[in-house]
Amino acid sequence: MRSLRRTIQKSVVRQGLAVxxxxxxxxISFGALSVASGLDxxxxxxxxxxxxxxxxxxxxVGVIAAGGLAAAPAAIASAGLLGVRNAAYAMRMxxxxxxxxxxxxxxxxxxIDESVAVSLAQSTAAARRTGFWVTGIAIWIGWNVTTLAGALLGDVLGDPRAWGLDAAAAAAFLALLWPRLRGRQPLAVAVGAAAVAGLLTPWVMPGIPVIAAAGVAVALGWFDPRPRTTPDDDEKGMP
Known part of the structure; x- marks a missing residue:
C-alpha cells in the first residue's frame, strides 16, 4: 500500500509541475501585454x-490598455468580478x-484555477492536498519569473499571441478537465457553462460570463443523483 501511495504522490507531483x-x-504573455498597455x-x-x-x-491590463489610467476604477471592477470565483474555490477546497x-x-x-483543478482530479485526500500545494506554489514561482521576463522582453517578443502563449493556460486547463467529462452530469455542466459564457462574452463586461458559468455549474450540481463523498471516504476506500 505504501508503494502505491508513493506512486500516486509522484504522479500528482508530475501533473502539478506540468501544469x-x-x-x-x-x-510571458501577461508581462508583455501589461507593459504594452502602459504599466511599467x-x-x-x-x-x-x-x-x-x-x-x-x-x-x-486590458481595460487599462483601452482607456488609460482614467479607466482604473473599471479595471479594478473587472478584475474583482473575475476574482469572485476564487472565493467559490476556497469553499470547495x-x-x-x-x-x-x-x-x-x-x-x-x-x-487558483489550476491548483484546484489538479487537486480535485485526484482520488484520495493525500493526493488532493499534494496536488493543490505543488501546483499552486510552482505556478506562483513560475508565473512571477515569466512575468518579469515578458515585461523586460516585450519589445523583442512582439505580439505574444503570435507565439500562441495566450492559449497555453487554457490548453493546460482543458487537458485536466477532459478526463473528468464522463457521464451525463459532468457533460451537462461543461456544455451548459460553456454555452452561457460564450453567449454572454460579447455583450457584458469581463468577469460576468465567468460568474454566470459558475452559477450554471452550481445549479446543475443540485440535481446530481450520485452519492456524496468526502476526501476521508475516498482514502478509506483506497486499497
Whole structure:
C-alpha cells in the first residue's frame, strides 16, 4: 500500500509541475501585454506578486490598455468580478486544506484555477492536498519569473499571441478537465457553462460570463443523483 501511495504522490507531483510549466509560459504573455498597455515593469511585477490570478490580471491590463489610467476604477471592477470565483474555490477546497487559520491563510494566494483543478482530479485526500500545494506554489514561482521576463522582453517578443502563449493556460486547463467529462452530469455542466459564457462574452463586461458559468455549474450540481463523498471516504476506500 505504501508503494502505491508513493506512486500516486509522484504522479500528482508530475501533473502539478506540468501544469505549472504550461501556465508559467502564459506569464510571458501577461508581462508583455501589461507593459504594452502602459504599466511599467515594476507595476507589472507587483500585479503578479499580489493579485496572482491570471484572468483578473489580463482583465485589468486590458481595460487599462483601452482607456488609460482614467479607466482604473473599471479595471479594478473587472478584475474583482473575475476574482469572485476564487472565493467559490476556497469553499470547495476547505476540506482538502484542513482546519487551522495559519494553514488556510497560507493557502489563500494559491487557490487558483489550476491548483484546484489538479487537486480535485485526484482520488484520495493525500493526493488532493499534494496536488493543490505543488501546483499552486510552482505556478506562483513560475508565473512571477515569466512575468518579469515578458515585461523586460516585450519589445523583442512582439505580439505574444503570435507565439500562441495566450492559449497555453487554457490548453493546460482543458487537458485536466477532459478526463473528468464522463457521464451525463459532468457533460451537462461543461456544455451548459460553456454555452452561457460564450453567449454572454460579447455583450457584458469581463468577469460576468465567468460568474454566470459558475452559477450554471452550481445549479446543475443540485440535481446530481450520485452519492456524496468526502476526501476521508475516498482514502478509506483506497486499497
Amino acid at each position: 505549472a510549466v504550461a501556465t508559467s509560459a502564459y506569464g 515593469v515594476w507595476q507589472t511585477c507587483v500585479l503578479s506578486l499580489v493579485m496572482f490570478t491570471g484572468g483578473s490580471q489580463f482583465a485589468f 476547505s476540506p482538502v486544506i484542513g482546519p487551522g487559520r495559519v494553514r488556510r491563510s497560507l493557502a489563500t494566494p494559491f487557490t
